[in-house]
Amino acid sequence: MKTFYANFWREMKYNLGRRGVWMGRLVNVSVSILTAFAMGIIYSFSSDAQSIVGIANVGLFLLTGFFLQYLVLSSVTIAPNTFWSDIRNGSFEFIFYYEFSISEYIFGIYFAQFIIDFVISLPFLIAIIIVAAINSIPVILIIAFIGFLIFSFLCLFSITMLFASLYVLSKQFMGYHGAVTYIAYFVCGVYFPILGYLSLFGQTAGWAIIGIISIFPYTQVFDIARYIIFGSSYTLAYPALWVAFLIMISSSIIFYFLSLIIFRKGFKNLRKEGFAAYRY
Amino acid sequence: MLKAVDITKVYPSNRVRALEKFSIDIKPGEIMGLLGPNGAGKSTFVRIAVGVLDRDLGSLSVCGYDSDSERKKISNLVSWIPQEGTSKMILNRTGRENIIYYSWIKGLSRKESERRIDELLEKLNIDKRILNKTYRIMSGGQKQLTNIINGLIMDSKLLFCDEISVSIDPIITKSIYDYLREYTSDGRAVLLTSQNISEVENLSDRIAIIQSGKLVALDKPREISKKILKYEVIDLIFENDVVENKAFSSFNSELEEQKYFQSEELNNNVLHIRSDNANKLLKSILVLLEKYSLNPSIESGKANLSMALQMLKKEEEK
Numbered sequence: 001m002k003t004f005y006a007n008f009w010r011e012m013k014y015n016l017g018r019r020g021v022w023m024g025r026l027v028n029v030s031v032s033i034l035t036a037f038a039m040g041i042i043y044s045f046s047s048d049a050q051s052i053v054g055i056a057n058v059g060l061f062l063l064t065g066f067f068l069q070y071l072v073l074s075s076v077t078i079a080p081n082t083f084w085s086d087i088r089n090g091s092f093e094f095i096f097y098y099e100f101s102i103s104e105y106i107f108g109i110y111f112a113q114f115i116i117d118f119v120i121s122l123p124f125l126i127a128i129i130i131v132a133a134i135n136s137i138p139v140i141l142i143i144a145f146i147g148f149l150i151f152s153f154l155c156l157f158s159i160t161m162l163f164a165s166l167y168v169l170s171k172q173f174m175g176y177h178g179a180v181t182y183i184a185y186f187v188c189g190v191y192f193p194i195l196g197y198l199s200l201f202g203q204t205a206g207w208a209i210i211g212i213i214s215i216f217p218y219t220q221v222f223d224i225a226r227y228i229i230f231g232s233s234y235t236l237a238y239p240a241l242w243v244a245f246l247i248m249i250s251s252s253i254i255f256y257f258l259s260l261i262i263f264r265k266g267f268k269n270l271r272k273e274g275f276a277a278y279r280y
Numbered sequence: 281m282l283k284a285v286d287i288t289k290v291y292p293s294n295r296v297r298a299l300e301k302f303s304i305d306i307k308p309g310e311i312m313g314l315l316g317p318n319g320a321g322k323s324t325f326v327r328i329a330v331g332v333l334d335r336d337l338g339s340l341s342v343c344g345y346d347s348d349s350e351r352k353k354i355s356n357l358v359s360w361i362p363q364e365g366t367s368k369m370i371l372n373r374t375g376r377e378n379i380i381y382y383s384w385i386k387g388l389s390r391k392e393s394e395r396r397i398d399e400l401l402e403k404l405n406i407d408k409r410i411l412n413k414t415y416r417i418m419s420g421g422q423k424q425l426t427n428i429i430n431g432l433i434m435d436s437k438l439l440f441c442d443e444i445s446v447s448i449d450p451i452i453t454k455s456i457y458d459y460l461r462e463y464t465s466d467g468r469a470v471l472l473t474s475q476n477i478s479e480v481e482n483l484s485d486r487i488a489i490i491q492s493g494k495l496v497a498l499d500k501p502r503e504i505s506k507k508i509l510k511y512e513v514i515d516l517i518f519e520n521d522v523v524e525n526k527a528f529s530s531f532n533s534e535l536e537e538q539k540y541f542q543s544e545e546l547n548n549n550v551l552h553i554r555s556d557n558a559n560k561l562l563k564s565i566l567v568l569l570e571k572y573s574l575n576p577s578i579e580s581g582k583a584n585l586s587m588a589l590q591m592l593k594k595e596e597e598k
Contacts, residue, residue, distance in 0.1 A: 002385055274332075
C-alpha cells in the first residue's frame, strides 16, 4: 500500500495548501452548471425526449447528472493527466526501476482528487437533498444515492486506469483524451437522455451508439443514479436495476484487466524507447 | 557487484546505436569512473544498469542477481542520481516533498525520510532552505542537489551517479565526493559518470572510458591519465580565410610529414593540430610558418577529452 499512501499524500498535501486550486475547481463547477443548464433547456423543449414531469424534477434530473459528472468524472480525467505529466517530465522515471504497483499509483491520485471534489461538491449535494425533499422523495433514496456515488467511484477507477494505460501506449492519446471524454459525457446521458434523440443518427448508427454506451460504465452510473431518484432509468431503460448493476460491475472488471494488459505493453515500449522519447 | 557483458543498445525511434558490446564489472567497495564525451553512451548504460531501459543484447547481473529474471530484487539494492535536466522531479512540489514522496514508495517512512534528509544536508554542507523551494523554480544546481539527496537517502548497495557535479559549486562537490568515499568503505559500490577526467581520477578506483558506445580503455586512474593527458593541441588562429591560400596549402602538406604530428582539423580559420609532443612539434611549426610567411596567433595546451579519445582510438587502431 506504500505506493497508494505516497500518491494520496502527495496530491492532498499539494491541493490542501493552495487556494488557487480550490478556486479553479469552483470555476469548473460553475462551468458544469452552465453546461447542464443549457442542455436542460434543449431537453425541456424537445418533444422526442422522455418526459420528466415538473420543473423540480427537471432540475433534479440535471443536478444528479451534473453532480455525478463533477464528483466522479473529474477524478477520472485528472488522475490520468497527472500520471501523463509524471511520464512526460521524467518524474515517473525516478520510481520506474523500483517495485511499485501501478494500480496503487493511479488510485492514490484518483482517491485524493475524489475527496477534494466531494468537499467542493457538498453544497450541491445539499441542493439535491432539498430539491428531493420538495418532491417528497424519501430520505432513504438520498442515502442510497450517496452510497451509489461511492460505489460508482470504485467502478469508474477502471476507466481511469484505461485512460492512463492508453497514455503510455500512445503519446497521441493525450491529444484525443479531451474529445473522447466529452463525447462520452454526451452519449452516455450525462446531460440528457440520448435515447430520445437516437432517430437523429439513423437506425444503424443509433444501434451502434447503444451498443457502445451499453458497455461503458458512465452510462450505468448515470442511469442507476437517476433510477434511485426517479424510479426509472433514462438512457438505456433497463427492465430491472440489477441488469444495470451487472453490466456496470462486469465492464469495470473487464476494463481494469484490459488496462493492466495495456500497461504491461506500454511499459515494455517505455523500457525499449526510453523516457526521452515521451517528452515533447 | 555489477557485471555487464557485451551490452548493445539501439534506440528504436532514431536507430541510434548507443552501446556496442560494452562490458564492465564493478567490485564491492569500488568507485568506478565512467568517462566519455557527450553522447558517448554513459547515461544509456546507467539507465540500462538501473533498469529503466532495456538492452538489446548482452547479459547484466547486479548484486549477484540476473537483471531479467530477478529485476524486483535488484530494484531494492540500487539507487540512481540522474543527470540534471534529463529527469525532473514533480515540478509543483518542493524538493523536500519530492524526496519524501519517492523514498516513501521505496519503503522509507516519512519520519525516517525527514531524519535522513536533515542528516545528509548537514553532511554535505547544503543549505536547508534549498529543499523548501518548489522544484520548478529551483536553479539547475539546486535541482541537482535535490536529486543527489534523493539518491543517497536509501543507502543502497550500488549507487549510480550520472554527471552529478554539473552546476554544483566546488565546495559542495568536494563534500559529496568525501561522502562517496565514506559510502564505499563498507563494501557498497558507486558508478560515477563524467566528462571531466580530473574529476573522476582522484575519486575513482578504476576508470572506464567509453566513446561512441564502445569501451576504449579500462584501467587505474594513473594509467588512464597517462594515456589521455599525453595528447596536446596546438591551435593556429588565422585572421583571414586560408582555405584558398596557396602558401597555407604548402604549409599544410609539409606539416603532415613532421614528427610528433598526429592529426589536424581546420575550423573557422583555426587549425587544430593534435600532437603527442607539442613542444617539439611547435619548433617545426614555427620554422614552417616563417618559410611560408604565415603569421597566425598560436595557442597550445592539453587536448580536451573528446580530442584525446579520438587520438587514443586512432592509436589503438594502428
